[in-house]
Every structure is written in structure tokens, then in C-alpha cells.
Amino acid sequence: MKPTDAELEILHVLWASGPSTVRQVHDQLSRNREIGYTTALKLMQIMYEKGLLSRDDSSKTHTYTAAVSEEDTQRGLVSRFVETAFRGSASRLVMQVLGQHKASREELDEIKRLLNQLDHDND
Amino acid sequence: MKPTDAELEILHVLWASGPSTVRQVHDQLSRNREIGYTTALKLMQIMYEKGLLSRDDSSKTHTYTAAVSEEDTQRGLVSRFVETAFRGSASRLVMQVLGQHKASREELDEIKRLLNQLDHDND
DNA sequence: TGTTTACTACGAAATTATTCGTAGATAGAT
DNA sequence: ATCTATCTACGAATAATTTCGTAGTAAACA
Numbered sequence: 008m009k010p011t012d013a014e015l016e017i018l019h020v021l022w023a024s025g026p027s028t029v030r031q032v033h034d035q036l037s038r039n040r041e042i043g044y045t046t047a048l049k050l051m052q053i054m055y056e057k058g059l060l061s062r063d064d065s066s067k068t069h070t071y072t073a074a075v076s077e078e079d080t081q082r083g084l085v086s087r088f089v090e091t092a093f094r095g096s097a098s099r100l101v102m103q104v105l106g107q108h109k110a111s112r113e114e115l116d117e118i119k120r121l122l123n124q125l126d127h128d129n130d
Numbered sequence: 131m132k133p134t135d136a137e138l139e140i141l142h143v144l145w146a147s148g149p150s151t152v153r154q155v156h157d158q159l160s161r162n163r164e165i166g167y168t169t170a171l172k173l174m175q176i177m178y179e180k181g182l183l184s185r186d187d188s189s190k191t192h193t194y195t196a197a198v199s200e201e202d203t204q205r206g207l208v209s210r211f212v213e214t215a216f217r218g219s220a221s222r223l224v225m226q227v228l229g230q231h232k233a234s235r236e237e238l239d240e241i242k243r244l245l246n247q248l249d250h251d252n253d
Numbered sequence: 254t255g256t257t258t259a260c261t262a263c264g265a266a267a268t269t270a271t272t273c274g275t276a277g278a279t280a281g282a283t
Numbered sequence: 284a285t286c287t288a289t290c291t292a293c294g295a296a297t298a299a300t301t302t303c304g305t306a307g308t309a310a311a312c313a
Binding site: 011012013014043044045049050053067 | 305
């Protein structure tokens, strides 16, 4: 399943905040940009139909939950992105990102650890 | 400038092959998927209007050239992707990619070199 | 109880991206 | 000179995404 940009915004809110009502999600989205309440509602309904969200409609005000994990979703997005933007070359993507973004010492160290880990797997 | 997926396909052809006619680009695209000749033509005309391509129309058969560099374009795509998919956390993207894709020994070494380089810049 | 408020459902408009058909022009072959 | 193949331009159909208005209903409140 490939969430659209608008759907990703909503998933991010739910991943960060846990189960939420449309009202709560809309409040969050409104911090970043103009968006009508029914727009958020409609998106969440569509996502529910697609299986991206689950919901509890036992009370009048429904509560929505992300039905896909952040990890799995990002894995899928990365695969697609590596293909379309880097023609499959993951390492070129990595180098582009590292060259472009300031990462903290801790982050760099963590990446190094991961690299060493990968080295050992290869041996 | 944010190229769409279809536009990226065409840019990749031009980056790899250099200045090309619509016919040549279409032939390349056809290797991967069904696409009509006039579809490719129209896309390239639109990209020309947007400034993504330049063209030489001195002869009947026009020759198109990428007007944006692969580097700059990928930089922009990465920025956008880090924002929408990883809420700005570049290091999480890197780790996701490294964990997910098999990179060759040479690629891993190159990434390590880059990391050491960044370390020194930080000092 | 009657009124206001908050919510969902639904349809459809608006926007963006992708696709292709048709028409007209030019160049090359016979 | 005519015919055929190839090219561009252009308009418009299709599809995918995002947006919101309206209607109906239930809850909260005066």
C-alpha cells in the first residue's frame, strides 16, 4: 500500500499521538497548514476504506488508529524512492543524504555501528 | 522544480544518454513499459515549457537536453522525501536504507570514507 | 423541550498528472 | 510530382489526488 502525501501527513500524526479523533488530527494538521475539517475527515474515511487506518465507531465520535506501522510504511516508501529517484542505487542515495544533511555526532556514530554490523554479516 | 515520476523517467534517460530526440527517448522508455510515442512527446514538451529540458529545434526533428543536473535534482528530491516520509530525520532515512538494501563492499567502504570525512569536518 | 453545536456520510468540484488521437507539415523515396 | 513515413503541435479524455459544501443525525445545553 502506497500512501499519498496527504495520507502520510495523517499517518505521522497517528504514529506520534496514537489513536485519535478526526478533530484531534485536524488540530494537528492545522498547525502546519490550512486544511478544512471535512477534508481531514474525508481523507481518513478513504484511508479506512483502503485499510490504512482502523477505527472504533462504537461512539458517535469515531477514533482512528494507524493500521500500518511506521517501519513497514517507510520501508515501502524507501524502496519506491530508491527506484524512481536513484534508479536502484541505494548507496548513492545514502551518500547524497549524508553529504547534504548535518547529522549529529551521535547519529554518525550510530550509522557507523550499523555499517560495522553489516560488514560482519558479509564476512 | 519538482519533477513528477514520469518526468523523472525521461530525465534519467537524458542524463544517461545525453541529448536525444523524442524517438530515442521513447525507445528507451519502451524497454521498461508500454508508452505511446505522443505521450513521451507531450511530456517532453511540457518539461521544456517548465524549464526542465532545453531543446534544439533548428531541424525538423528536435533534440532535447536535460536542463537540470542529476545532482541538483536528486538533492531536491531527497530534501522533500526526508520531510514527507521521515519528518526531517535524515539519519533515520540512512539507517532504513542501509538496513534494507544490500550494498557491496566497495559501496560500504565508500560510505565509511564519507563518514570519516564528515567527522573531520565536525572537529 | 427546543436550539445550538459537533459529528459523519456523501457527492462532487478543483487540481494535478498522465495518456493518446488527430491534424498538419516536412523530408525522403519512388 | 506524388506517396509514405515521421515529426510536432494541440486539444482533450482519463485518472489520481485533494478539497470542501451540504445534509442529516445525535449529543449537549439552555
